[in-house]
Amino acid sequence: MSGTSPRAILVTGAGGQLGTELQRCAWPQGYEIVAIDHDTLDLRDAGAIAAMVASRPIAAVINGAAYTAVDKAESDVVTAWAVNAMAPAAFGEACAKAGIPLVQVSTDYVFAGDRQGAWEVNDPVAPLGVYGASKLGGELAVRTSGARHAIVRTAWVVSAHGHNFIKTMLRLAETRDTLSVVADQYGAPTSAADLANVLMRITLRLVEDEDAPTGTFHFSNAGAISWADFATEIFRQSALRGGPSTMVVPIPSSDYPTPAARPANSRLSHNAIHAAYGIAPRDWQVALSDILDELIGATK
Numbered sequence: 001m002s003g004t005s006p007r008a009i010l011v012t013g014a015g016g017q018l019g020t021e022l023q024r025c026a027w028p029q030g031y032e033i034v035a036i037d038h039d040t041l042d043l044r045d046a047g048a049i050a051a052m053v054a055s056r057p058i059a060a061v062i063n064g065a066a067y068t069a070v071d072k073a074e075s076d077v078v079t080a081w082a083v084n085a086m087a088p089a090a091f092g093e094a095c096a097k098a099g100i101p102l103v104q105v106s107t108d109y110v111f112a113g114d115r116q117g118a119w120e121v122n123d124p125v126a127p128l129g130v131y132g133a134s135k136l137g138g139e140l141a142v143r144t145s146g147a148r149h150a151i152v153r154t155a156w157v158v159s160a161h162g163h164n165f166i167k168t169m170l171r172l173a174e175t176r177d178t179l180s181v182v183a184d185q186y187g188a189p190t191s192a193a194d195l196a197n198v199l200m201r202i203t204l205r206l207v208e209d210e211d212a213p214t215g216t217f218h219f220s221n222a223g224a225i226s227w228a229d230f231a232t233e234i235f236r237q238s239a240l241r242g243g244p245s246t247m248v249v250p251i252p253s254s255d256y257p258t259p260a261a262r263p264a265n266s267r268l269s270h271n272a273i274h275a276a277y278g279i280a281p282r283d284w285q286v287a288l289s290d291i292l293d294e295l296i297g298a299t300k
């Protein structure tokens, strides 16, 4: 690409789990990642979003930022909707105007989680709380914006950075002999690094191929477990590395009340993303191992 300027991909949520991994991805030569966060652009400001997209040539937007404080959202409805619904609406409008694709990240929380099996992309949505409802608002805004788009729903995002279940478990294990963990909510963890790679692949296709598949897709790592199972495996693999470990006591969600209700079943089907993009996730245990390698070190 010598002599031509690189194609810029605007990434929001630069300091978050996903944004961090998107910056670590092996983007092909000729691409430049413009990763932004609060300090550059407050997503509550729709006008600033429009100005940002119009301010320079951009090849695509990946909107990975979100108001992710699920419990806090229950009492901070306006901010949750501003960041999770109005900002995607502004990106949708701006991307449609600029004629560039938009990749929007969404969540299993758009589903009620009230039946067995893995959720397909067209299954009925029925969010249980403000976070899920506001993310669904974002999906609808993007879908109707006129921008060429991919909406990628994910769940249980974990990585070596930021706030997530793995880091919380390891921290608590340092000081506790036992740990009570919810055993009646099911899903599959998603490595932020694996998700970032998938979003990179989709974004590159959308930029380079006008006929690339658009619409709604699901991505998580492969498997189906409860949070208690997840914690048990974290401690098993951590102990192998000489890291913190403790005993997991499985409890029902009713013993761990939270302001926001969570879906009991968060399993996401990979049928759509496999059919459209040939993407098949690796097992969650293998992804967990990579994260623990980074957090604790390789197996002793």
Ligand SMILES: NC(=O)C1=CN([C@@H]2O[C@H](COP(=O)(O)OP(=O)(O)OC[C@H]3O[C@@H](n4cnc5c(N)ncnc54)[C@H](O)[C@@H]3O)[C@@H](O)[C@H]2O)C=CC1
Binding pocket: 012, 013, 014, 015, 016, 017, 018, 019, 037, 038, 041, 042, 043, 044, 063, 064, 065, 066, 067, 068, 083, 105, 106, 107, 108, 135, 153, 154, 155, 156, 157, 158, 162, 163
């Ligand atoms: N963390 C999880 O378990 C799940 C996350 N998701 C979705 O995946 C995506 C990525 O999540 P994570 O990386 O885990 O989130 P995170 O909480 O680690 O990062 C969120 C990012 O959004 C930015 N942000 C929030 N409000 C902003 C504002 N007003 N202006 C500018 N930036 C703002 C934060 O500064 C941060 O960089 C999000 O869209 C989230 O809704 C979906 C399902 C589960």
